Amino acid sequence: MKxxxxxxxxxxxxxxxxxxxVAITGGKLVIGDGSAPIENGTVLVSNGRVVxxxxxxxxxxxxxxxxxxxxxVTPGIVAGFTRLGLVGVDAVDGSNDAEARGxxxxxxxxxxxxxNADVAAMAVNRAAGVTRAIVSPDAxxxxxxxxxxVVDTGADFNPVTKSRVFEFVEFGETGARxxxxxxxxxxxxxxxxxxxxxxxxxxxxxxxxxxxxxxxLALVPVxxxxxxxxxxxxxAVDILAVLSLKKDFPALSLVLIGxxxxxxxxxxxxxxxxxxxxxxxxxxPATFEQIAATQSNIGRMKKAGVQVGVGMINDNEARQAQxxxxxxxxxxxxxxxxxxxxxxxxxxxAAITSVPAEIAGMGAEIGSLRAGRKADVVxxxxxxxxxxxxxxxVWIDGVKQSLTSRQTRLRDRYTQPAEGALPNAYxx
Amino acid sequence: xxxxxTAVVAAALLAGPAGARDKKKDEAKSEAKxxxxxxxxxxxxxxxYPSVPTAVTNxxxxxxxxxxxxxxxxxxxxxxxxxxETGGAVKDGYxxxxxxxxxVTPGIIDVHSHxxxxxxxxxxxxxxxxxATGPARPEVWAEHSVWPQDPGFSRALVNGGVTALQxxxxxxxxxxxxxxxxxxxxxxxxxxxxxPGAPYGLKMACGENPKRVYGSKGQMPSTRMGNMxxxxxxxxxxxxxxxxxxxxxxVARDLGLETLAGVLSGEILVHxxxxxxxxxxxVIDMSKEFGYKVSAFHHAVESYKIADLLAKEGICSAxxxxxxxxxxxxxxxxxxxxxxxxxxxACAIVHSDDENGIQRLNQEAAKALGDGxxxxxxxxxxxxxxxxxxxxxxxxxxxxxTGSLKPGKMADIVLWxxxxxSVYTRPDKVWIDGALMYDSSDPKKxxxxxxxxxxxxEGDVK
Numbered sequence: 001m002k003x004x005x006x007x008x009x010x011x012x013x014x015x016x017x018x019x020x021x022v023a024i025t026g027g028k029l030v031i032g033d034g035s036a037p038i039e040n041g042t043v044l045v046s047n048g049r050v051v052x053x054x055x056x057x058x059x060x061x062x063x064x065x066x067x068x069x070x071x072x073v074t075p076g077i078v079a080g081f082t083r084l085g086l087v088g089v090d091a092v093d094g095s096n097d098a099e100a101r102g103x104x105x106x107x108x109x110x111x112x113x114x115x116n117a118d119v120a121a122m123a124v125n126r127a128a129g130v131t132r133a134i135v136s137p138d139a140x141x142x143x144x145x146x147x148x149x150v151v152d153t154g155a156d157f158n159p160v161t162k163s164r165v166f167e168f169v170e171f172g173e174t175g176a177r178x179x180x181x182x183x184x185x186x187x188x189x190x191x192x193x194x195x196x197x198x199x200x201x202x203x204x205x206x207x208x209x210x211x212x213x214x215x216x217l218a219l220v221p222v223x224x225x226x227x228x229x230x231x232x233x234x235x236a237v238d239i240l241a242v243l244s245l246k247k248d249f250p251a252l253s254l255v256l257i258g259x260x261x262x263x264x265x266x267x268x269x270x271x272x273x274x275x276x277x278x279x280x281x282x283x284x285p286a287t288f289e290q291i292a293a294t295q296s297n298i299g300r301m302k303k304a305g306v307q308v309g310v311g312m313i314n315d316n317e318a319r320q321a322q323x324x325x326x327x328x329x330x331x332x333x334x335x336x337x338x339x340x341x342x343x344x345x346x347x348x349x350a351a352i353t354s355v356p357a358e359i360a361g362m363g364a365e366i367g368s369l370r371a372g373r374k375a376d377v378v379x380x381x382x383x384x385x386x387x388x389x390x391x392x393x394v395w396i397d398g399v400k401q402s403l404t405s406r407q408t409r410l411r412d413r414y415t416q417p418a419e420g421a422l423p424n425a426y427x428x
Numbered sequence: 429x430x431x432x433x434t435a436v437v438a439a440a441l442l443a444g445p446a447g448a449r450d451k452k453k454d455e456a457k458s459e460a461k462x463x464x465x466x467x468x469x470x471x472x473x474x475x476x477y478p479s480v481p482t483a484v485t486n487x488x489x490x491x492x493x494x495x496x497x498x499x500x501x502x503x504x505x506x507x508x509x510x511x512x513e514t515g516g517a518v519k520d521g522y523x524x525x526x527x528x529x530x531x532v533t534p535g536i537i538d539v540h541s542h543x544x545x546x547x548x549x550x551x552x553x554x555x556x557x558x559x560a561t562g563p564a565r566p567e568v569w570a571e572h573s574v575w576p577q578d579p580g581f582s583r584a585l586v587n588g589g590v591t592a593l594q595x596x597x598x599x600x601x602x603x604x605x606x607x608x609x610x611x612x613x614x615x616x617x618x619x620x621x622x623x624p625g626a627p628y629g630l631k632m633a634c635g636e637n638p639k640r641v642y643g644s645k646g647q648m649p650s651t652r653m654g655n656m657x658x659x660x661x662x663x664x665x666x667x668x669x670x671x672x673x674x675x676x677x678x679v680a681r682d683l684g685l686e687t688l689a690g691v692l693s694g695e696i697l698v699h700x701x702x703x704x705x706x707x708x709x710x711v712i713d714m715s716k717e718f719g720y721k722v723s724a725f726h727h728a729v730e731s732y733k734i735a736d737l738l739a740k741e742g743i744c745s746a747x748x749x750x751x752x753x754x755x756x757x758x759x760x761x762x763x764x765x766x767x768x769x770x771x772x773x774a775c776a777i778v779h780s781d782d783e784n785g786i787q788r789l790n791q792e793a794a795k796a797l798g799d800g801x802x803x804x805x806x807x808x809x810x811x812x813x814x815x816x817x818x819x820x821x822x823x824x825x826x827x828x829x830t831g832s833l834k835p836g837k838m839a840d841i842v843l844w845x846x847x848x849x850s851v852y853t854r855p856d857k858v859w860i861d862g863a864l865m866y867d868s869s870d871p872k873k874x875x876x877x878x879x880x881x882x883x884x885x886e887g888d889v890k
Contacts, residue, residue: 091636091755120753236884264884283587283890284548284783285579285880291549292885295587319753326791329851336845337854338869340889381802387791387851388798407752407762411803414732415768 021046022398023059024377027068030384032075032353032368034346043073045375048398053369068379071392074349076131076376078367079321080277080356081230081257081311084133085115085122085151085159087318095119098318099138099145107193107211108218109146111137112163117156121319123405126153128322129384129391131376132161132366134277134311134356136230136257139170143178143189147218148230150360152376154396161374165360166228166255167219172238172289187241194249197223225251228361230277232257232313235289236264243272255359258313260290263297266304275359276301277311280327298331298351299341309355324352329385348385374398464673465681467690470571472622474611476861480523481505484843487527492534492817492832496810502532504839507862511835530856531848533813534832535591535612535840537820538786539699539746540726540779543581544574544595544618548783549879558598559605563642563649564662566630567684568605570595574618577878580783583890585612586866586874587787589842589855592623594824596631596726599701600641602649602659604631606687607699609824611860614875627825629723630691632659634702634711635757656710663718666692697723697825699746703757705733712741724823726779728769729761735772744775744823748785749792749799766793766815767800767807777823778815789816794849809849838862 022045029041031053042057043050059065088095097114115135116122125133132152139145145168150161170178171186179186189210196211197219205213221227229252233242239262246252256262256276262269269276278301282293301308310327312320328351334342343351357367366374375398382389394401413427420427482504489497489512501518503510518524545557556573559565574595584590591612597604607629610621634655643650649658666688672679673689690696698715702708702725715722724744725731729752731738731745738745747769752761762768770776778793780786797812821831830838839862846853858866867873871887880886 089753089756089759120759124752261884281784281787283583283787285883285885286548286550286783288549288551291880291883292888294885294888294890296889316751316754320751322750326788326795326851330788330791333852333854334889336852337889339871385851387794387849388801390798390802410760411732411762411764411768414762415803417733417735417768417772 020398021051021060021063022066022395023057023063024066024068024073024379025059027071027073027379029053029369030072030074030349031370032350033370034350034354036346037072041073043369043377045377045395045398048375050369050371050373050375052371066393072380072382072384072389074378074380074384075353075367075369075373076378076394076396077129077321077324078353078356079125079130079133079312079324080309080352080359081313081317082133082135082321083138083318084125084130084135084153084321085117085119086111086135086137087121088116088119090318099140101140103140105212106140106142106215107144107146107167108214109137110164111135111146112149112160115149115151115159117154117159120406122153122159123155123402124319124407125321126155126394126396126401127391127403127405127408129378129380129394130321130324131378131394131396132357133321134165134360136166136168139168139174139178141178143170143175143186144168144193144215144219145170147227150362150366152396154399155402161366162362164227165362166230167222168230168257169232171231171233171242172235173287174232183238183241190245191248193219194223223249223251225253228253228255230255230257234258234260234287236261236292238289239265240268243268243274246272257311259301260293260297262306263294263300264292266301266306269301270305275307275309277309277356277359279313279315280310281330295330295334296341299334299343302343302347303341307355307359309351309359311356325385326387328352329387332385345385464679465686470619472624473619474613474615474622474624476507477613477863477865479504479507479839479859479862479864481521482525482859482862483518483522484525484527484532485518487530487532487843489833490531490533490810490813490848491834492813493834494811494814496808502833502841504841504859504862507839509833509835509837509839509841512833525843525857527843530846531844531853532833533589533842533844533848534817534830535842535858535860536589536789536816537824537831538584538590538593538780538789539724539777539820539823540781541584541593541595541786542598542781543584543593543783543786544576544578545570545597547575547578548580558600560600560641563601563638563647563658564603564684565601565605566603566662566687567682568597569608570597570605570631571608571618571622574608574610574621576615576618576621579877579880580786581612581614582875582877583783584786585858586855586868586890588789589844589848589858590786590789591840591842591858591860592826592830593786594629594699596629596699599631599633599637602633602638602655603662603684603688604633606696607631609826613860613865614877623826625826625829628687628690628696629699629824630687630696632698632700634700634707635704636755637701652707656714659714660717663688663714667718691720692718694720697823699724699726699823701726703727703729705730709734709737712737712743723825724775724777727758727781729758729765731774732762732765732768735769735774738769739772739774742775744777744819745769746777746779746820746823749778749795763796763799764803764805766796767803767805770800770807770815771805775819775822776815777819779820790848790853791851794851797849812849
């Protein structure tokens with residue numbers, strides 16, 4: 001009951017808390033934009049936004065000061081490609097809104113109303129330092145899965161930062177399967193869908209149309225480039241096929257998701273100026289479209305000039321956005337492996353903060369501590385990419401967040417497992 | 429202790445090279461009634477690869493049994509650890525590898541892998557891990573499904589520093605079949621990978637998977653009580669079979685009951701997939717009802733709820749650091765599970781069950797260590813390494829052979845390019861039985877499976 005009251009109090013208190021001016025001082029400050037950490041830096045936050053962050057920030061009188069000496073202070077992690085907030089327990093269908101196999105609709109499915117801040121994964125990832133996530137629907141019965149959003153992990157009823165940020169489409173093996181069994185069938189389905197969108201834009205709906213009207217209409221902004229198209233694609237050959245779509249559909253605003261073999265065609269991706277949210281540590285030929293997988297993929301793409309952030313497609317992404325820091329750290333580790341390509345620490349941290357934010361078109365709002373950004377701030381007890389480090393405080397939109405989850409409650413109940421004077425059920 | 433004793437007996441029954449101590453046991457055993465069937469029809473043909481006497485100098489050492497040595501030299505020769513020494517000049521007659529700034533540990537042992545049985549590429553044609561045609565299939569042997577060319581073995585070696593692993597059948601069945609422990613070396617067949625003298629294991633599974641797989645077919649079990657009923661009925665048949673065997677009665681060969689009788693006689697170790705504390709508790713009682721011991725609960729995400737019971741029973745828990753929530757029985761997983769189990773005095777193991785996770789078991793241990801320290805469980809790094817090598821070796825019945833750097837043990841050794849509990853560290857070199865099987869600075873010392881040969885990415889860093 002006590003905790004319930006606290007949770008309610010946090011909700012009610014949202015506005016006044018975010019209006020406060022807070023200065024976090026003395027910590028090792030990471031801006032998140034790829035610049036080097038600043039010793040003894042200050043972040044000044046007011047009205048839910050970053051006012052200033054750097055070495056010589058003047059703290060106004062009356063600001064609440066938080067001493068972060070000996071700590072690291074960073075922007076909250078922006079998980080690059082997830083299904084966070086859509087799933088309570090993966091294998092419990094009723095709690096899982098990631099995909100819909102039985103619906104006649106596809107491209108028009110908007111996931112934002114399904115984002116649920118009450119799922120356990122929200123609290124777990126918030127406490128781990130993940131404050132924002134790019135959330136995508138999964139494809140159930142057609143290559144177009146629907147419209148994804150950018151969300152925050154705050155403990156409130158307003159998880160959606162921006163809805164309908166992108167349309168998600170499956171290419172490669174999964175897309176081929178969903179299209180009836182081959183890549184030509186996939187390309188035919190894709191071209192037909194964009195053709196029907198073009199018709200729909202002119203108010204034409206043909207009798208033999210394959211898409212529902214709402215789905216054709218949902219693809220209009222994709223076809224004209226107003227909405228990004230996130231394309232799951234893995235093999236080098238399929239990546240080239242996706243890039244070549246621009247010949248027939250020049251307005252497409254493409255983002256590649258996964259891109260395990262991106263390193264093999266990195267110059268072409270860079271030349272096309274198509275950004276990538278890549279799986280960080282794929283190094284197995286898990287499928288025939290990932291034969292050349294290597295952990296050096298991101299490092300090589302980065303060196304070729306590709307804008308690349310870390311994504312987590314088909315990798316426990318409804319729950320484990322909290323692995324983003326470990327993944328980024330592993331990319332730094334590659335620098336010590338002869339022949340491998342990694343990222344510098346600064347690049348790696350940007351790959352899980354500002355880069356995904358920019359790829360989602362929201363770099364001016366989230367993903368760094370540059371002035372004007374939403375005040376998503378994390379204090380860590382050590383290097384945030386290091387395995388033994390932990391989170392000490394989290395702010396989202398300038399609101400200090402609870403770090404309690406059902407995991408921490410279970411932990412506290414069972415620190416001494418044996419039952420005492422009453423069963424453990426009375427220990428709360 | 430019982431596990432160690434069992435391992436020695438099992439070793440004696442196997443055809444591999446036996447030491448003097450084992451030979452003595454063998455003679456003693458020959459007086460007992462001979463088994464009416466060959467207990468080792470697919471014997472290990474693994475032989476240590478050639479090695480040179482090696483001294484790795486100026487390293488920090490975690491010996492795998494909880495000791496730490498600073499600025500030490502690790503000596504090994506003829507495939508065996510000779511010792512860890514600090515101070516003094518480096519002895520003559522060794523190839524010296526300067527490990528300044530680096531760490532040496534025993535190779536990591538993964539007690540729970542499906543490499544080879546569920547290999548990559550993950551295609552139906554090679555998916556051989558679950559004989560999901562009946563809830564009790566103790567007659568199948570995981571080794572008969574192992575595809576020795578799984579590219580995953582090489583990743584576990586070069587990125588994970590894994591030198592031995594147990595391949596288990598999947599968890600669709602209550603009785604999944606026999607497991608096999610292997611050395612992490614490529615071979616033309618599984619016999620060439622089998623860990624000489626390792627006892628067999630029996631994979632069992634609690635909970636959601638068996639009841640879902642068979643319940644969905646309208647078959648028993650469809651509930652947890654159904655799981656227990658099928659388990660108990662099967663053990664009762666096994667006990668009867670064993671009684672006949674022990675009396676020397678002529679029995680029709682029954683491959684499944686032979687395996688279960690092997691468990692009841694202590695030769696085969698039980699590895700029980702079991703998430704929930706209440707189900708683990710029931711399994712413990714069932715093991716007493718039929719007279720066997722569970723060696724380890726695997727995926728034991730709720731061990732923290734019964735850590736005291738597990739300590740009392742001497743049962744290991746094989747755990748993840750932070751994997752959770754993918755199904756109901758994993759919903760109560762907590763990040764402090766491993767340190768809480770350790771703190772209670774129970775045997776804690778970090779396991780993977782995953783071809784990616786097996787490449788980062790050291791990192792999983794580090795995460796658990798950090799989470800434990802934040803709630804005041806201050807376990808030193810060198811003690812935490814027991815979760816990665818000695819404790820899994822114990823659960824597999826091979827702790828007398830590997831899992832630590834005690835003199836005379838197999839020289840299964842990793843030289844790390846930094847602190848192995850840091851995210852920034854990778855294996856620099858890996859030796860198995862003293863033979864250099866991976867060297868990060870030599871592309872020729874990086875195995876390439878048959879599958880990858882002649883395909884894009886062949887020989888690349890992975």
